Amino acid sequence: MDTVTVERTADRYVLTLNRPQARNAIDAAMIADLHTACGIVEDDPAPVLFTGAGDHFAGGADIGELRERRLSEALAGINRNLFDRVAALPLPTVAAVSGYALGGGAELTYACDIRIATETAVFGNPEPGLGIMAAAGATYRLPDLVGRSVAKQVLLGGHLLDAAAALRSGLVIDVVPAGEHLASGHRVVDRITASSPLALRLTKTIVDGAGAPGRVDDIVQAVLFETADKHDRMTAFLEKRNLR
Missing domain, CATH: 3.90.226.10 (2-enoyl-CoA Hydratase; Chain A, domain 1)
Incomplete structure (x- = not known):
């Protein structure tokens, strides 16, 4: 550059x-x-x-x-x-x-x-x-x-x-x-x-996302992406097995 x-x-x-x-x-x-x-x-x-x-x-x-x-x-x-x-x-x-x-x-x-x-x-x-x-x-x-x-x-x-x-x-x-x-x-x-990167990222998303369509979806999705449940369910799908 x-x-x-x-x-x-x-x-x-x-x-x-x-x-x-x-x-x-x-x-x-x-x-x-x-x-x-x-x-x-x-x-x-x-x-x-x-x-x-x-x-x-x-x-x-x-x-x-x-x-x-x-x-x-x-x-x-x-x-x-x-x-x-x-x-x-x-x-x-x-x-x-x-x-x-x-x-x-x-x-x-x-x-x-x-x-x-x-x-x-x-x-x-x-x-x-x-x-x-x-x-x-x-x-x-x-x-x-x-x-x-x-x-x-x-x-x-x-x-x-x-x-x-x-x-x-x-x-x-x-x-x-x-x-x-x-x-x-x-x-x-x-x-x-000195602050948590994830906390900063989500805080910025919340502040900037007020009134912006789709940003709340991004926040909810970000939280879900970090859950063990999401990981287990997708792993089961990829391994072609059921959790129940």
């Missing part, structure tokens, strides 16, 4: 957006690399810490590519599908944000479970100024995170949330001095990894 680095330690992943020369703008190559990274995490789940190389988390999507996208690309939900996949990762995700998190960069942080920011952090969705909308999750995630009023100020009024405003609105868990976001993010993940 050229635009995302993946570091796997004993108990976590660190995914770093790696286009610092472009303020880590999210282009097609980065979307593909993030999908690959998500696949790695899905195959071997662990908490994930997202961050950006250099001074910024992600300054938005690649405008040059966006300008050329047409109806078919919009209907494909290119960025939205990626961020929905990030949001659905099985264990908690943390975004360690420095500098700009704008447009698609902001929406990637919204898809994470927890956000931490430096004093330089700025969150915003300036898409309407470019003739489009924030269509990669901001319209349904940001109101849940900060409330409808603040979300409208950002999405409709072009308001930028600096670090202090992000903290007041509940968007971030903490604000730390410049350069300390990654270490602070690791401390958050340290607290996460």
